[in-house]
Amino acid sequence: MPQTILVLDFGSQYTQVIARRIREANVYSRVIPYNTPLSEIKKFKPIGIVLSGGPASVLIKGSPKPNVGIFNLGIPVLGICYGLQLMAKMLGGKVEKSSLREYGRGKLVIIKKGALFKDLPDELTVWNSHGDGLTNIPKGFRSVARTENSNFAAIEEPKKKFYGLQFHPEVEHSQKGSEIIKNFLFSVCGCKADWDMEDFVNVAVEQIRSQVGTNHVILGLSGGVDSSVAASLIHKAIGKQLTCIFVDNGLLRLHEREEVKKLFRDHIPGKLKVSLAGSLFLKRLKGVTNPETKRKIIGKTFIEVFDKEVKKLGKVDFLAQGTLYPDVIESVPIGGNPAAMIKSHHNVGGLPKKMKLKLLEPLRELFKDEVRDLGRSLGLPENVLMRHPFPGPGLGVRVIGDINQNRLRVLKEADAIFIEELKLAKWYFKLWQAFCVFLPVRSVGVMGDERTYENVISLRAVTSSDAMTADWAKLPDSLLRKVSNRIINEVKGANRVVYDISSKPPSTIEWE
Ligand code: XMP
Numbered sequence: 001m002p003q004t005i006l007v008l009d010f011g012s013q014y015t016q017v018i019a020r021r022i023r024e025a026n027v028y029s030r031v032i033p034y035n036t037p038l039s040e041i042k043k044f045k046p047i048g049i050v051l052s053g054g055p056a057s058v059l060i061k062g063s064p065k066p067n068v069g070i071f072n073l074g075i076p077v078l079g080i081c082y083g084l085q086l087m088a089k090m091l092g093g094k095v096e097k098s099s100l101r102e103y104g105r106g107k108l109v110i111i112k113k114g115a116l117f118k119d120l121p122d123e124l125t126v127w128n129s130h131g132d133g134l135t136n137i138p139k140g141f142r143s144v145a146r147t148e149n150s151n152f153a154a155i156e157e158p159k160k161k162f163y164g165l166q167f168h169p170e171v172e173h174s175q176k177g178s179e180i181i182k183n184f185l186f187s188v189c190g191c192k193a194d195w196d197m198e199d200f201v202n203v204a205v206e207q208i209r210s211q212v213g214t215n216h217v218i219l220g221l222s223g224g225v226d227s228s229v230a231a232s233l234i235h236k237a238i239g240k241q242l243t244c245i246f247v248d249n250g251l252l253r254l255h256e257r258e259e260v261k262k263l264f265r266d267h268i269p270g271k272l273k274v275s276l277a278g279s280l281f282l283k284r285l286k287g288v289t290n291p292e293t294k295r296k297i298i299g300k301t302f303i304e305v306f307d308k309e310v311k312k313l314g315k316v317d318f319l320a321q322g323t324l325y326p327d328v329i330e331s332v333p334i335g336g337n338p339a340a341m342i343k344s345h346h347n348v349g350g351l352p353k354k355m356k357l358k359l360l361e362p363l364r365e366l367f368k369d370e371v372r373d374l375g376r377s378l379g380l381p382e383n384v385l386m387r388h389p390f391p392g393p394g395l396g397v398r399v400i401g402d403i404n405q406n407r408l409r410v411l412k413e414a415d416a417i418f419i420e421e422l423k424l425a426k427w428y429f430k431l432w433q434a435f436c437v438f439l440p441v442r443s444v445g446v447m448g449d450e451r452t453y454e455n456v457i458s459l460r461a462v463t464s465s466d467a468m469t470a471d472w473a474k475l476p477d478s479l480l481r482k483v484s485n486r487i488i489n490e491v492k493g494a495n496r497v498v499y500d501i502s503s504k505p506p507s508t509i510e511w512e
Pocket of ligand 1: 295390391393433467504507508509510511
């Protein structure tokens with residue numbers, strides 16, 4: 001086992017970001033629920049503990065508390081936000097409701113450069129998010145930084161190696177936040193930076209084996225990064241106990257099914273079932289033009305087809321999903337506080353409930369770029385790992401209006417040309433997403449001496465870091481010209497190409 005830092009989760013939306021910052025420093029970290037028994041905590045043999053933030057208030061009776069024994073393990077403890085207030089209160093300090101709540105950016109003035117602020121400037125911009133404040137610190141502690149509203153923005157008890165930060169060093173807006181965390185890891189805990197993604201693979205393989213035992217697992221493979229990496233990792237752990245199911249819904253990109261099969265042949269030598277269901281999906285979508293109705297039909301039909309395939313397999317116990325941290329469902333739901341439920345989202349909506357399967361989600365602590373790194377450690381090819389996201393309803397929401405085979409063909413051919421040219425021009429990897437949209441609008445053109453009356457293709461290419469906001473990409477004229485010429489010349493059924501110059505918001509990335 002690598003050296004371990006435990007992060008006790010009190011329900012903050014940033015708990016996993018703390019773990020990520022620790023991993024970035026090449027130190028192994030595990031996030032565990034705040035109320036994990038002391039005996040379990042000891043089994044990890046941690047060399048340091050971080051108490052996360054959280055939505056609760058230590059002033060409320062019954063607010064979440066860890067076992068007090070964590071302060072007697074003889075290892076360093078770092079409390080962040082709620083974690084700081086909790087540590088201070090449990091060790092004899094005083095927390096009160098502040099009249100001056102601190103949310104957002106603030107200025108931190110460092111009074112004493114103890115271990116946490118070693119080699120850092122005297123003033124830092126930090127990010128706060130708290131209503132309560134520390135008004136008295138426990139015996140043995142001293143204040144090492146203050147803000148305008150608090151004299152105890154950072155405290156320490158250097159003998160016992162207890163540290164507390166009222167702000168969030170883990171978020172990007174906190175200046176030198178990663179350095180503060182590194183100081184805790186290396187100067188306080190004495191970590192060795194002995195962990196990397198290869199180790200994640202080994203630990204995850206062990207965890208999957210112990211969770212699954214001799215049971216059978218199914219995984220809905222989409223061909224995207226997340227499900228491919230999950231499939232590869234789970235296959236490494238349990239081999240033949242995993243069956244992947246790929247549903248061809250007829251709404252995939254050109255040659256997508258063949259590419260998924262090739263990925264399996266070359267890199268994941270496990271069981272793959274391919275379900276050809278395109279005609280069923282298209283039959284149900286006939287005449288449907290409303291985007292949300294399309295989504296519902298596609299989602300429901302997917303579950304039906306998937307369920308049928310699973311029934312053919314006999315006894316199945318687990319459903320594996322490539323859920324990542326940003327998709328993740330719940331933070332720890334504390335005391336029914338709705339603020340603790342951050343986001344509810346499942347890759348395969350509704351499946352687990354309907355099928356009464358246990359969930360296996362080995363990527364749920366990771367962020368997208370970490371999943372890509374993990375995929376590299378597993379030997380998956382770059383063209384799979386760096387693929388643009390593709391929506392679950394596929395081309396169903398990129399053929400505007402009524403969907404039929406011919407429209408899908410035009411869209412697939414045009415899209416393949418656009419992507420090929422973006423890759424040749426080395427633009428593909430600079431973009432969050434790029435694709436074509438089929439517009440059910442016909443316009444007049446002239447080819448040779450012939451008049452044409454065909455459909456319009458819109459090109460969409462956006463830059464973004466998380467799809468919450470996006471900007472249209474300033475692609476070079478020469479590239480746009482080439483793509484437009486090729487589509488109009490090579491794709492029968494399209495005689496006009498337009499470029500979408502809308503940002504998100506107010507537009508969305510997809511057209512439907
Ligand atoms: P929008 O269009 O909302 O898209 O700006 C943001 C991101 O989400 C993807 N997207 C979907 N993904 N099912 C999915 O799995 C959907 O119904 C869906 N709609 C949009 C979109 O491709 C973009 O990355």
